[in-house]
Amino acid sequence: MFSIHEDKALLDLLASIGEKPYRLKQIHQEFYKNLVLDFSEMTSLPAKLRESLASSVQTTDLTIDVTHRSEDGQTTKILLKTHDDRRIEAVIMRHLSGRTTLCISCQAGCPMACSFCATGTLGLERNLSVGEILDQITIAKTLLAKEQRELRNIVFMGMGEPLTNYDNVCEAIRILSDQKKWDFSSRRITVSTCGIAPKIVAFGREFPQVSLAISLHAPNDTARSDVMPVNKTYPLEVLMAALDEYVAITNKRVFYEYIMIAGVTDRLPYADELATLLAGRMAHVNFIPYNAWEGGAMRNYRPSSRVIIERFQKKLEEKGVPSTIRHTMGDDIAAACGQLARKHGTEDTKKDS
Numbered sequence: 225m226f227s228i229h230e231d232k233a234l235l236d237l238l239a240s241i242g243e244k245p246y247r248l249k250q251i252h253q254e255f256y257k258n259l260v261l262d263f264s265e266m267t268s269l270p271a272k273l274r275e276s277l278a279s280s281v282q283t284t285d286l287t288i289d290v291t292h293r294s295e296d297g298q299t300t301k302i303l304l305k306t307h308d309d310r311r312i313e314a315v316i317m318r319h320l321s322g323r324t325t326l327c328i329s330c331q332a333g334c335p336m337a338c339s340f341c342a343t344g345t346l347g348l349e350r351n352l353s354v355g356e357i358l359d360q361i362t363i364a365k366t367l368l369a370k371e372q373r374e375l376r377n378i379v380f381m382g383m384g385e386p387l388t389n390y391d392n393v394c395e396a397i398r399i400l401s402d403q404k405k406w407d408f409s410s411r412r413i414t415v416s417t418c419g420i421a422p423k424i425v426a427f428g429r430e431f432p433q434v435s436l437a438i439s440l441h442a443p444n445d446t447a448r449s450d451v452m453p454v455n456k457t458y459p460l461e462v463l464m465a466a467l468d469e470y471v472a473i474t475n476k477r478v479f480y481e482y483i484m485i486a487g488v489t490d491r492l493p494y495a496d497e498l499a500t501l502l503a504g505r506m507a508h509v510n511f512i513p514y515n516a517w518e519g520g521a522m523r524n525y526r527p528s529s530r531v532i533i534e535r536f537q538k539k540l541e542e543k544g545v546p547s548t549i550r551h552t553m554g555d556d557i558a559a560a561c562g563q564l565a566r567k568h569g570t571e572d573t574k575k576d577s
């Protein structure tokens with residue numbers, strides 16, 4: 225079996241059964257545009273071709289294990305099972321503005337071991353294939369179609385570090401934005417990295433329209449290495465040099481994610497350091513109030529107070545650096561930033577039908 229996203233394999237199959245190459249366009253139309261996942265229902269194709277496709281091609285490799293919807297109904301966490309029985313997660317966020325965002329995973333587990341992140345405790349289980357990355361989108365689109373909702377944004381901010389599964393993430397973005405397929409605007413895709421500096425420039429060259437988010441979380445090397453081991457390999461000087469080059473190539477603002485952990489990342493001198501680091505750069509900071517999970521509790525991690533976050537924001541404002549305090553979504557179903565780690569949700573969580 226091979227994935228429906230593999231054009232070359234599809235063309236080979238068509239040739240082997242004496243079908244014309246134009247059938248590929250029809251298959252694309254049925255799958256990507258009409259969202260038909262069952263070959264037997266692709267009625268624009270001849271019955272014999274439908275049978276051949278069904279026996280050789282998979283429209284999704286992942287299966288839904290369970291979905292949980294938050295009490296406010298805005299967030300759905302989808303726990304997905306791979307063919308080798310691993311669990312990964314995708315999260316749908318329905319914003320009050322009407323926009324819908326899908327957060328997807330690129331790895332089972334994650335090798336980066338950030339101290340505030342539940343996924344980081346798993347270690348890397350394996351990279352997801354191109355098909356598995358795209359399956360999360362197929363499954364979310366199918367769920368949302370029942371609500372007459374369309375995906376507006378896709379963010380690579382789930383489990384895993386996208387730039388350590390570089391080739392598969394890039395191929396998935398190419399297929400996602402291919403006009404003949406989903407035709408999803410690159411401008412509405414965001415890739416978030418913990419700072420794999422050598423890949424950042426290459427990524428900017430390949431996808432200048434895709435937004436880049438950097439998990440910064442601390443403004444100096446000592447503090448950053450404390451919460452993000454990757455900083456020992458790519459310290460701030462190296463990371464910021466790569467980001468300056470990225471901005472020169474793309475002319476795009478970089479989004480800096482900054483997690484606010486009381487007494488850890490929110491010390492007041494850090495506000496000045498952060499403002500100095502980003503002043504004059506094309507930057508936008510998203511402050512993320514720390515989301516509690518068991519591993520963080522063992523470290524005594526607690527969210528910062530609103531007053532402290534606003535003080536940070538003011539310091540940035542004084543240096544002309546724009547920022548936003550992120551509204552936390554889905555924390556009651558462990559779907560918020562840093563909480564994704566195969567947790568099945570809690571009993572007071574409403575299960576989606």
Ligand code: SF4
Nearest residue numbers: 334336338341344384
């Ligand atoms: S924050 Fe991102 S890069 Fe760090 S451990 Fe979690 S998933 Fe991996």
